[in-house]
Amino acid sequence: MIHWFPGHMAKARKEIEKVLPLIDVVFELVDARVPDSSRNPMLAGIIKDKPRLVLLTKATLADPTQTPLWERRIRAAGDEVLVVDAVSGENMKKIAPVARGLAGAKMKKVPGMKDRPVRALVAGIPNVGKSTLINRLSGRRAAAVGAKPGVTRAQQWIRINPELELLDTPGVLWPKLDDQVVATHLALTGAIKSEVLPQIELGECLINFMNAHYPAALKERYGIEAGLSLEAIVRRIAKSRGIAGDDYYERALVIVINDFNNLRLGRITLDRIEKTN
Template identity: 45%
Template structure:
């Protein structure tokens, strides 16, 4: 494991994402609005500029998912920061919240003017059609399945599960076009790449996990030192690498007498992603 701050620049743009971007462009004319999912722990880093560029002419409902894993006050600030006339924002726990009622209500509010125009013209309003977009592993398939009350989409706690577009009818008032998770070809800000890696939006098998774990511990020691102490029962070391080694010693992550770094890193990142440390928000709206 490297004992210095990582300056890696993570890149990932597999072929199916190029295809997904093209399909999204082709299908946008079929929908009334866009439902964009972002991770409530990293609302800025999980914003895909490609999606923003493609969908800027459409009314948008932003869903901050995994709110149960984010710091509540920070989430409240993000909701306030992101909302405007064209954009509504909901913070959701996709496994516990009443999704259909809240999302349908928000969609009808966003489309209120169009629905009223249709009524004035004597046209019976049809179901609102919305394209569901977002980065990998942000909860799109979980959302679709919860709303459809069936296994309409394959789910998995790993990026890149959904590979094709599909329509899903939600009651009488909403039709959703599910899309694959799409990342963008270059992260201009290295921190964005790190946050996406820490959150699980990028496949682990292409990542330098040691450097990501080091970066995450360095950040946690600065921002949430007491959380680290309480979770792992170790004293923080000046070098985050040494803190990670102390955790390995405490938990017995060893191969013989040597530290089992792979086991340590996988366990550490998994606990962050599962929200086992605490409800943590990794970026705030007033940060540069």
């Protein structure tokens, strides 16, 4: 059973519903490393018939062979999708025109007046890159972006260009947590605090995953050959990093987690689509 932190979700729903009448299109940010785990299926029910643009963020961190498969799957399910990276700038310039295309049909045109910019809400679970995307699109530190919840003030629109405006309050959604795989993937990618799950468990999951999907990365980084047990792998990692002592096991696992986070194991997608053809 998956639950969604009903209390928190109710608040997120209210916040998004409050601004929805002002919005032409919703940007749903999804971490390209975890395109399934980092989505919140309740969003569709909240935004109803508002057009949605799914943005697969942090593309430069994700496995480039997996991302197009996810892109295709999301599009096949009926959503417009762009693969972006707010740090490298990849595809960022496409966002405004695609948003305009999506919103175009639904935007009321006032006769004799110029088209107004498309108004978008940036939604997503924590850490998917909402603030980074807004700042990158606006070309400045749009200070109000990190506004704390509950602060009453006039809503501000951040003008990106004559085509696009963003609402400065991102729609923060809550991740699902009681699915163990999802929780692990979200902890590894930083969407939830890693204290939620013990480091040992996280690290063991990561190594098992790497062993199954990216054995070459384990070999290259730590000299680990295929076919070893988990324990033997951790021992080798500890040895290759000069770690000894009673707590070698946990320390070695923390190193692997950090290496994953710092891209030292390469570009990795945790949620997998296996190629069928």
